[in-house]
Amino acid sequence: MPELPEVETIVCKLRAVLPGKQIAGLELHHTKPLQGAAESLPQQYVVAVSRRAKIIQFELGATPTAPPTAIILIHLKMTGQLIYQDDQQRIGGGHPTPDWVDQLPSKHTRITMTFADGARLFFNDQRLFGWWKIIAATDLPQAHAGLGPDVTDDTFTLPYFQLELAKKRLPIKVAIMDNRIVCGVGNIYACEALNVARISPFRPALSLTEAEVTALHQAMQQVIALGIELGGTTFDGKYVDIAGLAGQYQTVVRVYGREGQPCPNCGGLIKKEKLAGRGTYFCSECQI
DNA sequence: TGATATGTTATCTT
């Protein structure tokens, strides 16, 4: 489920509670999602919680303020959730399912992380696409190899974007969802950004004019920033009111999931077609 | 029953 705004939201919430906590252990309910040495984790402290692309990072050290020596990398993929629970509160987020409110661990809980103070962090994932990787801090650059700049980062500059697009004949929507070009734009926000910029998802990337690339660059940053501000997107009517877990971007969504409805730019008909295997929503009038 | 799903990557086919 999660796109970058949802991941960023989870990271912010966990950053408020995890740093300083000492890990007691990991309980593996399923072996597939975990790679790396889980036996090295007990006694380690969470020093920081960070993010790169859609990868959540728990930086671990021997004391609460030590430089991190190991990092847990977590990818939620389509259906992952991270839910933190102590005796006061339940926070976190990810794919909206009954596990948000049910007793945990549930049948979808793959990993439970326990802390010395009794708090627990549950990793739930219906489809088992998500993963945890435990690596040495020195291996972090290797783990990020091949990733382009984050859409939220200063390094995602307009000249860089122009240069990359000028090389590709790919449909523009496929290009902006390619992590080698730019990280953090998933299917929902790709559709949204192209609508804001009034560009057809099917246009070859290198066919965009300089003005169009500029508008798209800005639109991508704008829709991602709004997504983060609203705490991500929760496309599930049952859980939208659950404080601490649901996002609100779905209340301002422009085209995604709105086939047959009017375009917010021009009132034209929003259509849905398949592009590179993904549902693609766009205005048939103004996205040219 | 079949289509679809907010992600990424391997493997085909041109």
Place this chain on the structure above:
DNA sequence: CAAGATAACATATC
């Protein structure tokens, strides 16, 4: 070799 399309991962829901 490269671009582009398709399949694959595994499960749930409509």
